[in-house]
Structure formats: C-alpha cells, structure tokens
Amino acid sequence: MSPKKRYWQSLRRIKNLLFLSSLVISITNIYTASAHETKIAADVGATLHVEPNDNPRAGEPTQAWFALTRKGGKAIPLTQCNCRLVVYAQPHTAGEPALLEPSLKPVAAERYQGIPGADIVFPKPGIYQLKLSGKPVTQASFKPFQFKFEVTVVAGSARNIQNVQDVNDVPIQGINTGLGLPITVLAIVLGTGILFFLVQAVRRS
Structure with a gap:
C-alpha cells in the first residue's frame, strides 16, 4: 500500500x-444536565440539587439545596422565604405524616448565596418525595409556592447493605450505584x- x-x-x-x-x-x-431538575409554580422557579452528584446513598449524609428564583431570574434567599421541607417515602397517601422534616438553612451553592438547603440522611434505598413549600416573609415579593421532587436513593457502602430492604420493603440484592457510575x-x-x-x-x- x-x-x-x-x-x-x-x-x-x-x-x-x-x-x-x-x-x-x-x-x-x-x-449531568438532566440531574438538575427544575420546576415552576406561579412566579417562582426551583432547581433541586442533591449532593453528592445527585446520587444520594442510604444511611449517608446528603445535602439537598433548592435554587429558588422569582420571575426575571432573581434568586430568593432563605431570609426572604418562610419555607418548609418535608420528605415522604414513595408511594405515600394524602394525609400521611412525613417521614422526615429536615431543618432548612441558608447555603451557598454555585452562583447562589443563602438559598434554602438541608442535610438529610435517607434511612433506606428507594424513591422519596421532597416537598418544598414557601411563602414570602415580606408582603407580595412572590406568590406562595409548593414543589414536589422525586429522588432515587441507592444503597450505601457494602458493609451497610446486608439484609437491607428498600423503602418499599423490597430486598436489596446488591449495590445499586445508579446511572452515574456506569456512564x-x-x-x-x-x-x-x-x-x-x-x-x-x-x-x-
């Protein structure tokens, strides 16, 4: 040749x-882009991010934060919002008490300062619903809102998954590492x- x-x-x-x-x-x-889920209610938008890398593990500390923005893109810090976060195991029925009610605290994340965040320890693998509701501290700065996000929690380290069942009482057969690792x-x-x-x-x- x-x-x-x-x-x-x-x-x-x-x-x-x-x-x-x-x-x-x-x-x-x-x-990576799809991991950050954004929702809109009335004149408020919210983007949820869960550490680490939107791949939380059962029994391990997880930080969840919500980038709240009003119409026009201006961020809503926790100091301007009377916010409440509750966590439900999925599926759940209306009126059922929340599994967790983490305390919200102001966090700095990416380009946002003082936005609502919380430290959460999910007890078992499975699907959870994070419900964030809020209303303005000052009059008419934004409309009251409510957001519901679903989060999939995978099994923790190997030593913590022996005879473990997920939140819906389904036995865990092995370590589920989510989509991040295979990709x-x-x-x-x-x-x-x-x-x-x-x-x-x-x-x-």
Missing part, C-alpha cells in the same frame, strides 16, 4: 474516532479505546 493511501486511511480512522469521542462527551453531558465507566473504556486506536493510526501513517 502506498504511503499516500495509508495516510488517507489513517485520516479517515481519526475522523471516525473523533466523532465517537464527541458522542461519548455529549452523552455524559446530557446525563463514567463507559466513557473511560471508550476513551481508552479511542486513544489506543489513535496511537495505532499515527504509527501506521
């Missing part, structure tokens, strides 16, 4: 591998493969 033909074949391989790498990056970016592993494997083929293509050219 002539050097010129090998060169063009190597160039085509590199283009294909670059396309695959951009596809992997876009998939991981989609996952990360896939990105690493594909990235390593792409790097290997790029090196081989350069050597052959």
